[in-house]
Amino acid sequence: MITTEPVGEWFWEPSPVLDAAVSGAARAVALVGEVRDVLASLGLVSDGGTGSVELCELSAMGRPLFERSGVPLDLLAGQTSGLRLLPDQHLTVALRLPGEWVEAGVRRRAEELFVVRVHLWGQGGVILVLSAYADPWLTQDLRERPQPEVAADNAPRLAVALERISALTGSEVDPGDETRHARPTAYGFADLLAEGAAYADSWGTFEVPARWRRLVKLLPGGYGEGDYESATEEPVRYAEVRCGERLLGFLWASADGAAGYEPRSAAGDEAFGAGVPWLLRFRAVRRSGVGALEALEGCLGRTEGRWAVGAAVHRAPSLDALAELSGRG
Template identity: 85%
Template structure:
């Protein structure tokens, strides 16, 4: 299962950058690049990804002096070169990296499998953070189903990455706090089959509502009385939502009047924005007196802003089953 919040994080505190005002941005960029190379050498990440650079005064962390997001990795050096870090300031350089992993004989992919970031202070102190956003390293998936074979095929590469990054920085790794999903350790994650999970069905309990809230923030006015019911116990009909060949999510409706959109977690940020025009079409259809199933049929084969709804209608036993499908690589 793929998450929008980290399944786990690991921290390193390398030696301070003595000339942070002169070379801080370039050193931070070099460090995230070196970690990216480590992950790539172990087959943990794929080509692509984007970066971000943010510079703030320590006294006003919520108001960046300089900010660039969704920067292609190849353009990060040019962006970082425009930043001068002064005492009393804080610089963050990060990379969001896609990755792939084997699972049950299939190659799974997530557009944000890892995030690598370096926090650098004007006085020279630095912290490196690695965050993971999926569960193939765990002996039990985030819906509490055992997957020891999946973990056996993926966890050793994560352990090797953590060890190599410690060698790269010259300091031992500091595992982050236990999350809602798992407990990070110095060599990956604790064995959930032995320890048990902190929460039952953590993906369904936390991730599904978090995805809903994120989607509603993008929908003008949020969810309201003008929208179809968002939940049902009935089976659902659904169609794929795509941008070209890229699957972004699923538009669905039920016979008892519920309808909605499930963003496909593996597609990353694009999956959320792709659902907005179709939810607005649903809203307009309901305002015009159309039922949920009729509204879905009215979207089939249409295209909005380069995003299309398929013409083939599939069935799922419940919205929860569809949400799980959307949460996989």
């Protein structure tokens, strides 16, 4: 299962940058690139990924003096070449990385499997953070189903990555706090089959509502009385939403008058934006008295911008089953 919040995080504290004002930004960019190379050497990340840069005053965190996002790694250095980090400032360089894992002999991919962040303070202090956004390293998936074979195929590579990053930075790894999903350790994650999970069905309990809140924020006026019901206990009919060959999500409706959109987590940010025009179309036709199933039929084969709804209708036994389908690699 793929998440929008980290399944786990790990921290390192490399040696301070002595001339942070002059070379701090360059060192931060170099470090995220070096960590990316470690992950790539183990087959954990694949080509692509985008970086971001944010410079703030320590007294006004959250109000950037300088920021860039969506920058390819090979262009990050150019974006930061003119930055001079003053003693009372803080720089964050982050790299969002697509990656792959093995499941039942098949390679799966997510557009944001790892995020690498370097925090650099003007006085020279450095913190490196690695965040993971899926569960193939766990002996039990986020819906509490045992998956020891999946963990056996993937967890050893993550353990080696953590060890190599420690060697790269010259510092010991500090596992982050237990999350809603799992407990990070110095070698990866604790064995959930032995220890048990902190929450039952953490993906359904926390991730599905978090995805919905993220989607609603993109809708003008949010989601309310003018929209179809967003939940149902009935089976659902659904159609695929794509950009070219990329599957981004599922537009759905049910016989009891509910309808909505499930973003495919593995597709990354675009999966959320791709649902907006169709939810707005649902809103418009509902105001005209059109039923949910008819609204779905009216979207079949249509295109909005670069996003197209397939012409075929599929069936899922429940909305929960469709949400799970959308949350897998």
